[in-house]
Amino acid sequence: MDTTPTRIDPVICGASTPSRDRTQLRALDGTTLAEVGLAPRLLAQAAVGRMRSAADRTAPDPEVFAEAGRLFAHADLEGESPQEYRERVSAATGAPIGAIERASRGIEESLGRVDLLNRSELPAPFAVAGFETHWVPRGALLAAVVPNNHPEPNVSWVRALSLGYGVLVRPGSRDPFTPRRLVAALLAAGLPGDKISLLPGGHEIGEHLITQADLGLVYGGPDAVARWGSRDDVLVRGPGNSKALVDVPLTDALVERLVDWIADDGGVRCNNISAVLVHGDHVALAERLAERLAELPTLTPTHPDAALPAIGEDTAEPMRAYLGRVTDGAIDHSSHRYPDGPVTRTEDGHTLMRPLVVSTTDTHGDLVGTELPFPFVVVAPWEDKDDTAPLRDSLVVSVLSDREDLIGRLLGEPTVRKVVAGPVRPWTSRPEQPHDGSLAGFLTEPKALVRALPPS
Amino acid sequence: MHELLDGWTAPQAAADPDAYLRAILEWHFSPATGSPFWLERAPRLGFDPIADVKELGDLRRFPDLSDELRTVRAEDLVPTGAHGTPFEVFESGGTTGAPKRVVDGLSRGRNVDWVGRVLSEHGFPEEGNWLHVGPSGPHVVGRTIKHLAASRGGLCFTVDFDPRWVKKLLAQGRTELAAEYREYLLDQVELIVDSQDIRVLFITPPVLESLCSRASLYERVAQRLEGLMWAGTSVSPETLWQIENTFFPNASVAAIYGNTIMGIAPQRPRLDDDTQPCVFVPFFPQSVVEVIDAEGAPVAYGERGRVLMHLLARDMFLPNVLERDTAIRLAPAPGGTTDGLADIAPFQDGTGTKVIEGVY
Numbered sequence: 001m002d003t004t005p006t007r008i009d010p011v012i013c014g015a016s017t018p019s020r021d022r023t024q025l026r027a028l029d030g031t032t033l034a035e036v037g038l039a040p041r042l043l044a045q046a047a048v049g050r051m052r053s054a055a056d057r058t059a060p061d062p063e064v065f066a067e068a069g070r071l072f073a074h075a076d077l078e079g080e081s082p083q084e085y086r087e088r089v090s091a092a093t094g095a096p097i098g099a100i101e102r103a104s105r106g107i108e109e110s111l112g113r114v115d116l117l118n119r120s121e122l123p124a125p126f127a128v129a130g131f132e133t134h135w136v137p138r139g140a141l142l143a144a145v146v147p148n149n150h151p152e153p154n155v156s157w158v159r160a161l162s163l164g165y166g167v168l169v170r171p172g173s174r175d176p177f178t179p180r181r182l183v184a185a186l187l188a189a190g191l192p193g194d195k196i197s198l199l200p201g202g203h204e205i206g207e208h209l210i211t212q213a214d215l216g217l218v219y220g221g222p223d224a225v226a227r228w229g230s231r232d233d234v235l236v237r238g239p240g241n242s243k244a245l246v247d248v249p250l251t252d253a254l255v256e257r258l259v260d261w262i263a264d265d266g267g268v269r270c271n272n273i274s275a276v277l278v279h280g281d282h283v284a285l286a287e288r289l290a291e292r293l294a295e296l297p298t299l300t301p302t303h304p305d306a307a308l309p310a311i312g313e314d315t316a317e318p319m320r321a322y323l324g325r326v327t328d329g330a331i332d333h334s335s336h337r338y339p340d341g342p343v344t345r346t347e348d349g350h351t352l353m354r355p356l357v358v359s360t361t362d363t364h365g366d367l368v369g370t371e372l373p374f375p376f377v378v379v380a381p382w383e384d385k386d387d388t389a390p391l392r393d394s395l396v397v398s399v400l401s402d403r404e405d406l407i408g409r410l411l412g413e414p415t416v417r418k419v420v421a422g423p424v425r426p427w428t429s430r431p432e433q434p435h436d437g438s439l440a441g442f443l444t445e446p447k448a449l450v451r452a453l454p455p456s
Numbered sequence: 457m458h459e460l461l462d463g464w465t466a467p468q469a470a471a472d473p474d475a476y477l478r479a480i481l482e483w484h485f486s487p488a489t490g491s492p493f494w495l496e497r498a499p500r501l502g503f504d505p506i507a508d509v510k511e512l513g514d515l516r517r518f519p520d521l522s523d524e525l526r527t528v529r530a531e532d533l534v535p536t537g538a539h540g541t542p543f544e545v546f547e548s549g550g551t552t553g554a555p556k557r558v559v560d561g562l563s564r565g566r567n568v569d570w571v572g573r574v575l576s577e578h579g580f581p582e583e584g585n586w587l588h589v590g591p592s593g594p595h596v597v598g599r600t601i602k603h604l605a606a607s608r609g610g611l612c613f614t615v616d617f618d619p620r621w622v623k624k625l626l627a628q629g630r631t632e633l634a635a636e637y638r639e640y641l642l643d644q645v646e647l648i649v650d651s652q653d654i655r656v657l658f659i660t661p662p663v664l665e666s667l668c669s670r671a672s673l674y675e676r677v678a679q680r681l682e683g684l685m686w687a688g689t690s691v692s693p694e695t696l697w698q699i700e701n702t703f704f705p706n707a708s709v710a711a712i713y714g715n716t717i718m719g720i721a722p723q724r725p726r727l728d729d730d731t732q733p734c735v736f737v738p739f740f741p742q743s744v745v746e747v748i749d750a751e752g753a754p755v756a757y758g759e760r761g762r763v764l765m766h767l768l769a770r771d772m773f774l775p776n777v778l779e780r781d782t783a784i785r786l787a788p789a790p791g792g793t794t795d796g797l798a799d800i801a802p803f804q805d806g807t808g809t810k811v812i813e814g815v816y
Binding site: 019020021037038039040041042043045046048049052208211212 | 665668669671691692693694695697698699702703
């Protein structure tokens with residue numbers, strides 16, 4: 001891997017704008033990956049002002065996004081090859097490089113059909129002679145606060161561009177690489193510069209942009225949900241807390257399936273399963289999962305076969321203390337299988353998170369649904385009388401049961417965002433289907449246009 | 457009176473600071489002219505301040521009594537020899553507990569007169585109205601800005617601004633309420649600039665950032681502004697660049713560093729080979745500022761150290777006050793004799809008491 005740090009600067013209205021406030025972004029192993037120019041509040045405000053005066057709400061041609069997706073996945077951009085990009089994200093965030101590779105393909109595919117993605121989330125507009133309904137943007141500027149855990153959430157702000165928005169992106173502190181590369185790809189594909197600004201900075205810059213833009217899109221944890229959840233001009237994408245209900249006999253095939261759902265992409269996605277509710281012997285299932293998950297190789301995230309995420313060495317101790325606190329009172333099925341517990345150090349000096357399976361009999365407690373950015377799963381008993389209650393607050397609920405009535409009630413549960421029935425991966429979808437409600441519905445609204453008919 | 461002390465103009469004092477120091481000590485420690493505060497404490501010092509203190513270096517022999525300013529009767533601070541001059545009392549920000557009180561009749565005015573001359577060097581307008589968006593009341597900066605405006609023939613508009621309330625909010629993590637307070641200040645600013653011709657603005661960086669984020673207000677202010685003076689919290693290099701070049705390219709911009717104890721150190725005009733964007737120069741020798749290491753020795757030029765200050769004014773003598781700030785010590789500018797201070801930052805002593813910089 002090229003060890004020269006790359007230089008990342010704020011982008012204002014499509015133009016790279018060097019900042020005098022600079023910081024170094026280090027990989028989790030301590031090497032310097034990037035020299036990042038930060039946008040303080042006034043630089044961000046300068047961007048808002050220029051974007052606001054340039055905003056014209058026109059939507060670029062869909063081909064711009066398709067071309068940008070191809071460039072993102074395959075071209076050298078800002079002197080960075082696709083392979084360098086993937087290595088940087090993996091080294092900075094600890095996500096296995098395979099996950100970043102799949103995400104690159106996912107982004108390319110999504111950008112190839114932004115129009116379809118948007119249209120699928122909106123009712124077909126009404127139109128008869130003289131009477132038309134148009135879906136139009138609710139504002140001119142969107143502020144997007146994007147996360148570090150995975151590159152694909154960045155697709156959402158690209159979709160806002162495709163609906164005519166000007167977008168101000170505050171990248172995650174560990175992954176400015178994905179938004180930077182996307183911005184470069186979009187500009188190279190012909191996106192007008194004044195549609196986009198990229199403003200690296202702290203928490204307060206995100207807050208400021210959300211306050212100043214017309215609409216905000218925030219990826220974050222429980223804090224972000226508490227801060228912005230009640231605002232109708234801010235869409236918060238919080239923790240996934242995805243869950244599976246197991247109401248079928250315990251078999252090898254079932255265990256293999258759950259291992260995949262829990263640990264695919266190193267367990268860093270919001271639709272990886274964080275809790276398994278079991279109708280039957282939940283302890284036995286927890287043991288089997290722990291045994292099987294413990295076999296995942298402890299490879300450096302940038303290794304092509306890496307399966308587990310890394311964390312920074314300085315967070316190892318706090319992580320151990322946190323895990324001790326959060327799983328207090330639960331049975332730990334994993335740690336005794338590892339020489340030094342789930343937080344482990346590899347020979348080449350990385351701190352890896354090995355899978356952690358815990359079980360509890362407190363089906364309705366806070367532990368069920370706790371989401372952590374590695375293969376972490378809580379196994380708890382489920383009985384008919386529990387019904388949908390322990391399955392609430394989930395991005396995805398996977399139902400392995402022939403209880404059709406339960407599926408109907410889960411679909412009706414507002415805090416459950418997607419239901420998957422039977423042995424299908426939780427993230428299985430079609431482009432026509434929503435991931436979490438209607439992003440297009442948040443960004444646009446229907447407006448009536450009535451014309452006088454010409455005299456007949 | 458345009459002298460610092462009878463027989464001492466500011467240039468004379470700067471030319472022979474040790475002799476000025478001896479004159480100041482004679483004033484503050486002679487029974488006919490000294491303050492009850494010092495005359496009462498003099499016998500307990502263990503040395504004779506008039507006979508034994510000969511030069512600035514000897515100031516270190518004094519204890520730091522500034523904590524007593526939190527509780528001492530303020531009238532006891534007034535030098536007997538200054539009776540007849542109207543005095544006022546001011547208080548520190550209260551960042552670290554109860555505020556310290558200082559008294560002043562004329563001395564700080566001399567400092568401010570000099571700041572006015574430095575502002576002229578920066579290109580600040582010689583006339584026009586000022587707007588002070590900063591503390592007044594017990595805080596000396598309010599009077600300072602009014603004095604500057606008046607000395608240049610302008611009116612000084614003010615808004616009520618209570619920095620202690622904001623600091624309390626920030627200490628409690630109530631950032632939304634603090635933001636609301638800033639907006640409330642700006643509502644008042646808006647009512648002033650709507651109808652009044654404001655040419656010079658004093659403001660703190662957090663409130664300035666909010667002002668720049670209110671597009672219509674910002675445009676009205678920036679259109680007419682010829683001078684912008686800021687103080688109170690540090691700003692990042694890019695923030696300063698944005699203030700000077702993006703938001704107020706047509707105004708002269710200067711910062712002041714100061715506090716209740718030492719008075720005001722204005723930013724000096726920038727030199728071509730400056731590496732620091734803001735270099736502050738104290739009003740020497742009425743204000744003597746040292747930058748010291750943990751052992752109390754002055755740090756080398758270019759190094760960071762803790763700020764130690766001595767106030768050698770007719771109206772108040774206060775030696776050896778260790779501030780909560782750190783600064784980089786810089787060599788005097790060509791033609792000058794006073795060290796510069798740059799990149800002021802809060803002192804972190806590691807005891808866990810978090811200093812709240814706040815909006816002021």
